[in-house]
Amino acid sequence: MGNRKELKDIAFSVLDLIPILAGKTPADSFKNSLDLARHVEKWGYKRFWLAEHHNMAGVASSATAVLVGYIASGTNTIRVGSGGVMLPNHAPLVVAEQFGTLGSIYPGRIDLGLGRAPGTDQLTALALRRNLKGSEMDFPNNVQELMNYFLTEQERRTYARAVVAEGVEVPVWLLGSSTYSATLAAKLGLPFAFASHFAPAQLFDALYIYRENFKPSAYLKEPYVLLCVNGIAADTDKEAERTATSLFQFFLGVIRGRSQQLQPPVNSMEGIWTPYEEEMARRQLEYAFIGSKETIKDKLQDLLDETEADELMFVSHIYNHEDRLRSYELLAGLKQD
Template sequence: MGSQKKLNDVAFSVLDLIPVLSGKTPADSFKNSLSLAQHVENWGYKRYWLAEHHNMVGVASSATAVLVGYIAAGTKTIRVGSGGVMLPNHAPLVVAEQFGTLGSIYPGRIDLGLGRAPGTDQLTAAALRRNLRGGEMDFPDNVQELMNYFLSDKERRTYARAVVAEGVDVPVWLLGSSTYSATLAARLGLPFSFASHFAPAQLFDALYLYRENFKPSKYLQKPYVIACVNGVAADTDAEAERIATSLYQFFLGVIRGKSQTLQPPVDSMNGIWTPFEKEAALRQLEYAFIGSKQTIKEKMEEFLDDTQVDELMFVSHIYNHEERLRSYEILSELKEDHM
């Protein structure tokens, strides 16, 4: 274990699934996301990533590259990227053209995070891919093909070109919820982000394998890890727990295989989930920081001490937009308290 890390030693960032609120439309969600991005930029967050999901009524982050451009256009300094583009759904050449274009329009601000799952059900995945080759098993080859398109003309080794991407600075990240992408990121010398916000089980195995096997590259000289976690902060523990019932209902929908919009908070989850469903949801939410500033601070310091990650990325399933903003503001104050 390395030296103890403090909250001021790590960057804070945001992962946005662009939740669609009950009674609202995706258009409302897009406006809320831009508002959130503008606020967290002012609060010192480092990056703002948009996830890719499909065929989910409660998640509007489908057209990832379009949304990255929308958020980047409405902000000034914060890095904006994909968390991530689900590569099996896309031709690497098209992704390179999209993010090469974004990287030229917003130089030094665009990240390209890549995942190997489809981000949806199998029928929708088939509809997305049509006759494209390139499923999850082809992920390593597709990652390297994609990275090749960003090389300058002299370095490039393929006939096909993504001219708008050549020589453009768009860092590639690998995202994972298991050890697979951790090992690949280590071999390629790329930064790595782990999805501990919904798949906590293999976090420590993935961190170990990534750090132990990391090979320095032209992209990165030493390992760099983001851990994505759930964050629901409020002025009191009781208020945070009430707000977090929207998060619990979201995960209950996942467990039941039921796609639904983000539900308003309730006073109690009793009668809404069964004891078995509660246990299953809380197992996935092992790394959810819920509470007041002081409560969250203690939990986060313990998490940092255990994981030694370089960056914390917070996702929040919070129904009320003002409460969502307040949650991210409180989280940002944790760093100020250490200065």
């Protein structure tokens, strides 16, 4: 037990979907996200990632590279990146140019997390890509093509060039909710982030495969695991449970296939969801840590003991901005106790 990791030993980070609040606009959400980034930077969070989604009424993080620049320009030290860019929607060359530019403007602060899902529905994916040709096998090739653009001219293995990316240090991460990206991250020697905040089922299988098959690379000498979880902290358990009803309503919308803005909290979900819908939502939210700081701490430590994660990233669907700030402040306090 001498090597046991404790919460104070690992990095804490933030994933932001830039929620659009009911009755508010995306412009309001952008301001809130920058304010959140400034606060969590002060509270010691390591990185602030933005997730690419499209055609979702309650999510404003679709122009991910633009928002990475917006958040980086308004902060000083926190790492800012994508959690992630959905690579099937983009030409690898364009992504390299975007993040190479960001990496030059904000040196040592930009991360490039990559996912292989479209981050949207099929109709919108068609609008993004103009066609849906290709297969899963394209993703490994596209990842390696993208990484190639960041090499210097002497190292590069292609005729095409992303001049603004060459030699720029932008760490590439692979994101996943299954074992697929875990296998690829291990093969390429890249850090791996698992989406346990909405897809917990294959968490332990993915971690085992990643660690057992990891091959050291020029990018990373040993495996590095980031887990994304839902975190909603408040001064009391009762207050946190009420705040979390916005999260429950968000997932209920996903289950019902209804895109909506983030709803205000309610006193009870009874009568809003059916028992079946509640079971489905809670299954997806197995790794939702809701409560006072004291309540959350032991549960998070249990997760750390089970997974030996190197970093925890918190995402929150909290309607009131001040409550959201308070939640991240309390979570940060877990590292000082």
